[in-house]
Amino acid sequence: MLLSGCGISIEGTVGGEALNNSSNSPGVTSTSELRVIFLDVGQGASQLIISPSGKTMLIDAGNNSQEQAMIQYLHKYGVNRLDIVIGTHPDADHIGGLDRVIRNMDIGEVYMPKVTSNTQTFKSVLEAIRSKGLKVKTAKAGLELKFDDKVQVRMLAPVKPAEDNNNMSAVAKVTYGNTSYLLTGDAERDSEKEMIASGANLQADVLLVGHHGSKSSTSERFLNAVNPKYTVIQVGENSYGHPTKLILDRLAKHHTKIYRNDRQGTVEIASDGEKYKITTER
Template identity: 65%
Template sequence: MGRHDRVRQLKKLSKTIGIYVLGFCLLLGLAGCSANWTELLSEAGQEHEVWNASSDAQNGNLRVVFLDVGQGASQLLISPSGKTMLIDGGNNDQEQVMLDYLEMYGIGRIDVMIGTHPDADHIGGLDRVIDHHDIGAIYMPKIQANTRTFESLLESIQRKGLKVKTAKAGVVPDWDGEVQIQMLAPVKTSDDSNNMSAVLKVTYGKVSFLLTGDAERESEKLMLESGADLQADVLLVGHHGSKSSTSVSFLERVRPQVGVIQVGENSYGHPKEEILNRLAEAGVRVYRNDLQGSIEISTNGEQIEVLTGR
């Protein structure tokens, strides 16, 4: 698919897949859950305009967009007041796609940028974003990679005169006062880049997101042992649905209602059937970039709406 075809497709980010309403725990008699969602299907083909982050049309919503960057990962967050956060930027071949996305959403400044870990499929497009946009703060874990991709990112950071802040458990990025942001990992230093992934919990009102990068079982175990509140309504399924992540104990603690898998055509067999079955058994509704394009989850703090690119 050509770049212009992709942009035209993105501008049709219009199908309402479902609206999930919070607060049915008592009605359903499910003890211990923070929220249960009942699906209200809209009329087939109902269209929604993509809101512009720079306009006054935020309507008090937090928007979390899981960008379709193929076999890679990138999340764009737009706060109720229009603040922006970009977590990862896909692979090297997604640089122009990243710029197109930001243009489509009307974004000229990234208030907070986070490179979860130095793997190319997560940071490959960030250098071009830095080159073409104003950047507020940038966070990365203390782990390096001996790759041209990582070097290119550092060069872009240096040209802009930015200073990298350390991404680790306990860090609270200064973003939007209405939205709680906390890093839950990495808890400890590891030689494994995946297990050094920055993991963020984002909470707005009663709705929470857990964005996990490529964190694997080692990191999940440390987060469980840390006593952090891991419960979240929306889970970015770890490591593109690899069986190295999303352990049973971790999934039981998070108790998500929705899972998003950032995955594209790949030779790894992602997402693994074992993980898909585990999510299904836990009652998690799954959305995937390879099947549904970009996935935008918008919430007013009480309920969410999911829109997909196709």
Template identity: 50%
Template structure:
């Protein structure tokens, strides 16, 4: 080296600088490449991401915390309003940066009006579909009274919650026959971990997400529609390929959730299942690398099953002038509507706090006031109401 001239030293330095420049350019190209929808760049994270699957019985309510940033996905039934509000207060929540009402069913948005009225709210996301229930109208009124506007979900749009990166994956169509498929589906990535929140999205919505080539892979899957057979197709489950699954349902619920078909798929893939009907409130904590739960996994047991569910929904098929037949899932379900298309089945909460629905030919139909009207028995049952015995 002592025999090298100044000219040689200069050439060596220039060559070294050229190598550094080439490496820098390559890195810029890599970081600027477009990513598939649903794939988020892994960022450095600080602290933990806490996901609370709040036990609200046969309903959904999920609180997500990252530092001072908070999000609420759904808020249970109307009767869960105090439960959800008090839970958030115990967690020290004062502001919710995002509130998501996945779809207009009462077991998902029932407590949203109380939440919106109680806390400082940033953005409210709801799908572009209306419902004729009092519950839906109460939520819209609360949003207006707070001076807020509803943000319609746009597939591919990003949501930033502290160090967590979210992307909206559904709904992908403007119209569905079933409200469940309007569900907002959100994938949330925190460091090297990810969560997929599906609301009640059914096989139709799942197939759309697969067909569009979205990155559905996630460590934790919030199983769609309370573990119903109408969601979690095998193809969808394979695409998500979760390490853990969470099912939100109530012990002994009238729908037989979770269904055998869904539990068998999870069992066959050896996916640990955390269930609110067995575990109560479930809290998943991610440090960006690993996810820990506050409870042990539940089992793969299931409810009554889909055949019983279908039979109960098909009861009392009496013929009336104001009834027409509409196809729902894989069976024929009758809708009770007036000439303007308004539901005729009355939903009422009695003095004991029980949620009862009354058919037009029921003994008490004319005596009760409707707090909410339904078009089908299935719609009433999904909102947490049981049929009057008379």
């Protein structure tokens, strides 16, 4: 399951030794592992999740310029069908590649928050969904998605409507055995406050840092609630100053191990339900 030409970093958590290194070919097969792959799509975001039984879920698909790269990634991992597709919110750097993905793959269910945009990117995604005879299901807090019998996927946000698209981001917590991942899209402090107030269990071993490491996200209170061991920042070359020093310092203070697409390429964090195996592209 290791990426070709990868540098390998192996970490053990949840009270055990790290998983043994392996070199299985990429592909969707039944294994004992949950694979969460943070794809390197430059200044954008996309996560591919492959369950132990071979079920697949894609959350976001990078910017418009990443359409072909997304198709190549899916082929690389042996994905011909996506059981679940989630577009976290209408920003182009998250859903830009989704129209191409939807048109070229067998798709099960599509989830997006109840928010609209007048951009051509958003319209293209909706047209692709309609062209496959699919309907968009509303992503919102409290939903539990049917994915894999052994893997729980629960939506934690948006908790309530917000004017800002980022704070309407779909946030999903993925739990497998004693391991967990919190995937946050571009959720900012207001959404983080709502998630905390909702009483949801936010603790997760792996945190996708909100909004590419912007200072608008990953508040101290939210980070305390999640208490992650590992954090991933999906970021590429940009003029926004992402990730900000404020957030990097905050993560360092919490002693999390930080992974970044701009420095390490695609990052895969696999779990057997007790321990993690972490693989980086470089």
